[in-house]
Amino acid sequence: MSSSRYRAPGDPGPSTSKRPRVVDTLAPETAHERHQRLHALRRAYDRGKPPPRPASRHELDVLKERHQFVRDSDVDPSTLSWEDQLAHRHYETLFREYAVVNLKHYKSGAIALRWRTESEVLSGTGHLTCGSLRCAFHAPSPAVLASLSLSDDVPPDPADERPLVEARLEELEVPFRYVEAGEAKSVLVKVVLCRECARKLRHGRRKAKEDRDKRAEVDPGACVRLLVLTDVGGD
Numbered sequence: 001m002s003s004s005r006y007r008a009p010g011d012p013g014p015s016t017s018k019r020p021r022v023v024d025t026l027a028p029e030t031a032h033e034r035h036q037r038l039h040a041l042r043r044a045y046d047r048g049k050p051p052p053r054p055a056s057r058h059e060l061d062v063l064k065e066r067h068q069f070v071r072d073s074d075v076d077p078s079t080l081s082w083e084d085q086l087a088h089r090h091y092e093t094l095f096r097e098y099a100v101v102n103l104k105h106y107k108s109g110a111i112a113l114r115w116r117t118e119s120e121v122l123s124g125t126g127h128l129t130c131g132s133l134r135c136a137f138h139a140p141s142p143a144v145l146a147s148l149s150l151s152d153d154v155p156p157d158p159a160d161e162r163p164l165v166e167a168r169l170e171e172l173e174v175p176f177r178y179v180e181a182g183e184a185k186s187v188l189v190k191v192v193l194c195r196e197c198a199r200k201l202r203h204g205r206r207k208a209k210e211d212r213d214k215r216a217e218v219d220p221g222a223c224v225r226l227l228v229l230t231d232v233g234g235d
Ligand SMILES: [Zn+2]
Pocket: 130, 131, 132, 135, 136, 137, 138, 193, 194, 195, 196, 197, 198
């Protein structure tokens, strides 16, 4: 279920096949070159274009109301209401590779998830840092960024998996069962966490399973409630 990623900060890891991080500090980029590099970086995530910002307060409210963590991508959008078409379009532009988690209520078995925003993807947050929103290792460490000659203008190369925090990170692929829009869903989610947050996540899932098993004795259709955070702003 969990895989691979025990690696100390600064340790390039056993693989030598990965592209090395290239930061040319001798020849400053022009604005055009930087634009082209960021564009290529976005394309590296196979998502094409960043999620559009809601055009109005009303659209933002609709997105928050209709947002779902997992949608059926095969559905014909023309069969949906205007509100669900908006939510569907937004969903199709999200970076759905790694999720970030809020573990505030992990002891009660409630774990909140959302997909990463574009700025989080570009900065490596939640992939090269701990994906727990409240963790000290969530934001990239200024010291590690400096040691790797990275900054806001020089984001990490997505092919380089060195952590941007002083912590060991663990990549987990976690199955979640939950109810959304009245429908029982099951989804496999990848999260990257530090050891302490991985422990909390495991604890939360164990607790949720215990509760589910208890409820199943009463109601065989019972399912864990997963809190889903919106990624359309505000959180
Ligand atoms: Zn953490």
